[in-house]
Amino acid sequence: MDSGERPSWAPGDIDLGRPSIARVYDYWLGGAHNFAVDRAVADKVLADVPVLRSVVLNHRAFLRRAVRFMLARGVRQFLDLGSGIPTVGNVHEIAQAADPSARVVYADIDPVAVAHSRAILTGNESVNVLQIDVRDVEAVVKSPEVRDLLDFDRPIGVLMIALLHFVPDSEDPHGIVAAYRDAVPAGSYLAVSHAGVEEGEWDPAWDDARGTYNRGVSEMTYRSRREVEALVAGFDLVEPGVARLPLWHPESLEDVDDDAHRFPGFGAVGRKA
Numbered sequence: 001m002d003s004g005e006r007p008s009w010a011p012g013d014i015d016l017g018r019p020s021i022a023r024v025y026d027y028w029l030g031g032a033h034n035f036a037v038d039r040a041v042a043d044k045v046l047a048d049v050p051v052l053r054s055v056v057l058n059h060r061a062f063l064r065r066a067v068r069f070m071l072a073r074g075v076r077q078f079l080d081l082g083s084g085i086p087t088v089g090n091v092h093e094i095a096q097a098a099d100p101s102a103r104v105v106y107a108d109i110d111p112v113a114v115a116h117s118r119a120i121l122t123g124n125e126s127v128n129v130l131q132i133d134v135r136d137v138e139a140v141v142k143s144p145e146v147r148d149l150l151d152f153d154r155p156i157g158v159l160m161i162a163l164l165h166f167v168p169d170s171e172d173p174h175g176i177v178a179a180y181r182d183a184v185p186a187g188s189y190l191a192v193s194h195a196g197v198e199e200g201e202w203d204p205a206w207d208d209a210r211g212t213y214n215r216g217v218s219e220m221t222y223r224s225r226r227e228v229e230a231l232v233a234g235f236d237l238v239e240p241g242v243a244r245l246p247l248w249h250p251e252s253l254e255d256v257d258d259d260a261h262r263f264p265g266f267g268a269v270g271r272k273a
């Protein structure tokens, strides 16, 4: 698709000539809400790092496990930050399968993600969608979309799935996570998944892909387990703490192979005491 061709689902104000985080991710997940400019960069990165498809699927699988974990502990309302373009297994599908009255607010900066979320959620009164920069915590928590749906006297499940590696240290990701922690009531949960490796584990074969993505789409900050632990400080982490994503509450032993122990990404769920 060239930039003169705008599909019906694409809002009028988006730049069709620039790749976006959300649309590139959608392409890697096998979705259809992306443009030639997204696919070009996505394919280039994928050629250098073929394991990437499995990496993004692992982030989605972690999202589902984390939401089910929170549901099992009574959480019935969720704030999904950097929610992306809806694809199979969205938070409201998982939550409302467990309890049809469960409430979800999706928040993303990307116009395609927001437009598509609104389109598929029309008529679902327990879900709101908000286009916003989630680094502005006050604007998020005071927004009508959040206030109308979420009860701040009851636990909230806050989700930051594959989000924080887009927030460099210079933009104070620790302060952002802490501000969400302060905003939600005791008993709330936070789930974080994050790209990263332990020190010394970075594979030089990934250098070109990192350069292509950082230049073409967005700068990414890879963090070690210890750095992710620092991000979620102040939450009581549930066992096993910050773990390689496939090793966080795996659903089957088949998921726990050697690759899982080297997986380039971490996940954690914590509870606000």
Ligand SMILES: C[S@@+](CC[C@H](N)C(=O)[O-])C[C@H]1O[C@@H](n2cnc3c(N)ncnc32)[C@H](O)[C@@H]1O
Pocket (backbone or CB within 6 Å): 021, 022, 025, 059, 060, 063, 081, 082, 083, 084, 085, 107, 108, 109, 110, 113, 132, 133, 134, 135, 160, 161, 162, 163, 166
């Ligand atoms: C890698 S995608 C993950 C999407 C989704 N969480 C998932 O797991 O499928 C990251 C998302 O974060 C969004 N994002 C990045 N920075 C953001 C910001 N400052 N505010 C809101 N959304 C942001 C992007 O637009 C993108 O949709």
